[in-house]
Amino acid sequence: MKARSDELQVFVSVIESGSISAAAEHVGQTPSAISRTLSRLEAKLETTLINRTTRRMDLTEEGKFFLEKAKQILAQMEELEERLSLRQHVPSGRLRINAASPFMLHAVVPYVAEFRRLYPDILLELNSNDLIIDLLEQSTDVAIRIGTLTDSTLHARSLGSSPLNILASPAYLKQHGTPATVEALASHALLGFTQTESLNHWPLRHAEGDRLQIQPSMSASSGETLRQLALAGEGIVCLSHFMTHEDIRLGQLVVVLPEANSGYRQPIHAVYYRNSQLALRIQCFLDFIQKKLAGYAA
Structure with missing residues (x-):
């Protein structure tokens, strides 16, 4: 029997969340169910992915290798789902946004309710960080950055000033x-x-x-x-x-x-890695927030 995508998602969630209980809350399962899934996955792979004690979890060398590949597989599956959504012209899926706390609190949060009414199939995940993050490392779709941009590897869209x-x-x-x-x-x-x-x-x-x-x-x-x-x-x-x-x-x-x-x-930009067809859910969010910023940027 081969590993399934839901098992990969559970494994990645445990590592990214830092604990089985946190992962359980994130994916909507019980901690015991998460633990059973991990054990089942390790049994299928015939190897130990995580060394677990009552106080901490450590990835084995096999676990580190498997984590990288699992993330790639899940990203490819997500991209496939997005392409299907694009064909239907329906923005949907999880949208991970990162911004400094002031921007999140004053330029995003006040408009979340309106955005969700317009796009009920988009699942927002809002993260705040006052330091510049690595988008890939933090599994972020789009980050809002205030001031002059320095990272030339990112694609950017001006949202105004x-x-x-x-x-x-x-x-x-x-x-x-x-x-x-x-x-x-x-x-x-x-x-x-x-x-x-x-x-x-x-x-x-x-x-x-x-x-x-x-x-x-x-x-x-x-x-x-x-x-x-x-x-x-x-x-x-x-x-x-x-x-x-x-x-x-x-x-x-x-x-x-x-x-x-x-x-x-101060210039305001949205930055992201994808340089092909921008996911429709990201495009909808950027268009929406740009209009809101224009309303009080003077």
Whole structure:
């Protein structure tokens, strides 16, 4: 008896999930059923794929080889199913999307319900990561990236751009005053990023150019963390309009030094590996999110 595709899927799910219980939840089976499937698969292959103890699981050398081949087989099967769907012009299947937390929270999540109504056969899987991921390693269909692209091996589609604004809460400005000049920022609490140095170059015209390098009083790795700090009155921040437009509309954040803003806009791209016929479910999502971004990118 040969291995079946559902057994391959269970094996891959266990490895990617990190445990039998997590894989069981992912595929909708009981842990005991997952364990039986693994044992049955190993019996068919007459080899041990995973060394299992009560605390950890380790792939054997045979398991590592089989994992790579199993992923290839499942990917080929998924591609075949997608081609059949394309023939019927019905977007369907699992769509794995990765984006930084701020973009996911403010530019994707608010529109999920509408997207699902339009495309009920697409199964969304949303993953957030503030660092750049490897799409193949993370089994990701499409990733949204903010800023200048550096990876030339990826295919990219522009989704537009978003202005950067200098912002502070009314409470902070009431307590510390509103800076009237760019130079006055030196006496204020500035909130910046810990990792990407370019994100601490604010789009402000001053005597030496149109980008001001700031020295943060407080730093964070996530733009969402900086947004929350700014809302709490902890300082002045520079953030993209796509994640703060609602705060500005509600008066929870106020634009500071608008006349000095140089007008730089952060490019937004969707990146993916497939360079042949783009899967219909991916195409539908990109068209949808691009229209949403256009609604508040100014």
